[in-house]
Amino acid sequence: MSRLNFTAESLDLVKKLAELGQTKTSIDPTIKALIEIRASQMNGCTFCVDMHVKEAKIHGERELRLHHVAVWRESKLFTDKERAALEWTELVTRLAPGGISDQDYERALTHLSKKELSDLTFMIGTINVWNRINVAFHGVPGTLDKMYGLEKAGLN
Structure with a gap:
């Protein structure tokens, strides 16, 4: 059960965060x-994992790749660019005490342009904010499926 309806309590902030998440990027x-x-897996946000897996399925993502996201380093199902984005996601989501090394930054730039890396970092920050909000207030997976048409994924 959800702790509170953060959308009702902070509607203007939710709208701004949603707008940021829907901004067209180079990614x-x-x-x-x-x-x-x-990021949602790493943050333990069941609400967001549920939502984004369903969205990906609706947009044609293969089920096996969805299962492999948690083990992407060992999987052969991802391109070099996808792997770079997933690695950067992990680095930005769980910042090390010393931050992100120059070596990690340079490795990301071997597969992503500076524009892509910048846009990607904003996207990672945005999903991390959503994760924290939903974890804090116990967002209930599936409660927005009808509103967003996620029942079309056939994963309920």
């Missing part, structure tokens, strides 16, 4: 879905 929608799922 391919497939990569966006992967990083939203991975």
